[in-house]
Amino acid sequence: MTGYLLNNFNIYMFVALFLMCCGILGIVYRRTLIAMLISVELIMNGAGLNFVVINRFLYPERVNGQVFTLFIMGIAAAEAAIALAIIILIFRRFKKIEADTLKEMKD
Amino acid sequence: MLLADIVFVIIVLITMAGATMTVLSGSLIYALMGLIATMFGIAGLYIYLSAPFIAMMQILIYVGAISILIAFAIMLAGPMFKRPKEWTKPIKFISGVITALITFILFISVIMRAEWKGLKAEPVKTTTSDLGRALFDKFMLPFELISLLIVISIIGAIMKALYSRKER
Numbered sequence: 001m002t003g004y005l006l007n008n009f010n011i012y013m014f015v016a017l018f019l020m021c022c023g024i025l026g027i028v029y030r031r032t033l034i035a036m037l038i039s040v041e042l043i044m045n046g047a048g049l050n051f052v053v054i055n056r057f058l059y060p061e062r063v064n065g066q067v068f069t070l071f072i073m074g075i076a077a078a079e080a081a082i083a084l085a086i087i088i089l090i091f092r093r094f095k096k097i098e099a100d101t102l103k104e105m106k107d
Numbered sequence: 108m109l110l111a112d113i114v115f116v117i118i119v120l121i122t123m124a125g126a127t128m129t130v131l132s133g134s135l136i137y138a139l140m141g142l143i144a145t146m147f148g149i150a151g152l153y154i155y156l157s158a159p160f161i162a163m164m165q166i167l168i169y170v171g172a173i174s175i176l177i178a179f180a181i182m183l184a185g186p187m188f189k190r191p192k193e194w195t196k197p198i199k200f201i202s203g204v205i206t207a208l209i210t211f212i213l214f215i216s217v218i219m220r221a222e223w224k225g226l227k228a229e230p231v232k233t234t235t236s237d238l239g240r241a242l243f244d245k246f247m248l249p250f251e252l253i254s255l256l257i258v259i260s261i262i263g264a265i266m267k268a269l270y271s272r273k274e275r
Contacts, residue, residue, distance in 0.1 A: 004109075004112060005112045005115055005116065006111055006112060006115040006155050009223065009226055010218065010219075011119065012152065012156070013218050014215070014218075015119055015122055015123065015152065017211060017214050017215060017218070018123055018126060018211075019122075019126050019145070020210070020214075021207040021208075021210055021211045022126040022127065022129065022130045022207070023130075024203070024206055024207045024210055025130050025203040025204060025206070025207040026129065026130040026203075027203075028199060028202060028203030028206060029130065029194075029195060029199050029200050029203040030130075030138075030193055030195070031191070031192075031193050031194070031195050032135065032190075032193065034135055034177065034180055034181060034184065035135060035138055035193060037177070038129060038138055038139065038142050038177065039129070039130065041142060041169075041173065042126060042129060042130075042142070042145065045145065045146070045149055045169070048149075048165075049149055049152060049153075052153060052156050052158050052161060053156060055158075056156045056157060056158070056230065057223070057226050057227060058223065058225060058226065058227075060157075060227055060230060060231035060233070061231050061233075062241075063233050063237050063238050063241045064241070066158050066160070066161050066233070066238055067238065067241050067242055067246050069158075069161055070161070070164060070242070071249060071250075071253055073164060073165070073168045073169070074253040074254075074256070074257055075253070075256070076168075076169075076173065077168060077172060077173060077257060078256050078257045078259075078260035078261075079260075080173045080176055080177070081176065081260050081261055081264045082260050082263060082264055084176055084177065084179075084180040084264075085263070085264035085267045085268060086267070087180060087184070088180060088183055088184065088268070089267055089268075089271050091183070091184045091185065092271060093271075095185070097184050097185075098191075100195070
């Protein structure tokens with residue numbers, strides 16, 4: 001493939017950075033815990049894209065970046081399983097999943 | 108402009124629009140749909156980065172497993188139409204935008220200023236067998252540790268569900 005845009009390093013880095021900024025905005029702004037978890041997934045996707053981009057453009061003869069992206073996917077799966085179990089427990093106990101209403105342990 | 112470039116621009120736009128929809132939509136289901144669009148866009152970017160195995164794994168794991176898991180959690184967490192909208196106070200939105208902008212400016216200045224030595228435009232073909240060889244040769248211990256981590260996390264999730272039912 002000999003396109004001009006698709007071999008541009010900065011576009012890929014810009015997309016990864018945009019995903020990370022969207023994730024940060026989501027963690028601060030969203031109301032429920034599940035939406036915060038979705039934002040964390042966005043950040044992890046940006047990190048994985050970053051690994052593959054640097055592997056492709058700087059060291060294309062090795063596969064270390066792709067292997068680390070696979071590890072990131074595994075960690076994201078484990079984290080999603082645990083976090084969703086905890087969120088379902090919180091919902092069973094308090095009947096709410098909004099982050100600002102869970103203030104039993106506050107003060 | 109080649110056809111590959113046009114498809115690339117479309118994929119990048121799908122990714123960014125999905126991320127924006129994930130953050131700004133008012134309902135959790137719409138946020139999940141945006142997340143799935145983002146996953147598909149990133150899988151397309153992986154194909155452009157000459158990593159087709161990672162692209163397939165992205166679709167299989169994220170779209171097939173994690174999104175379905177989040178959808179089950181959304182459905183278990185009560186009727187969504189009774190819930191208030193996702194939008195919180197505007198002061199939170201402003202502070203979040205400021206935080207994201209500061210992060211964006213910081214990292215974009217780092218990316219632009221860094222000297223990336225030896226940027227190669229021509230892709231080198233890396234096959235899936237190279238990836239498997241690296242996984243079972245050089246990264247043997249982290250690979251096994253990841254599988255152990257996933258097993259422990261699944262056992263932990265099941266134990267949490269069981270004990271909470273016993274308490275009731």
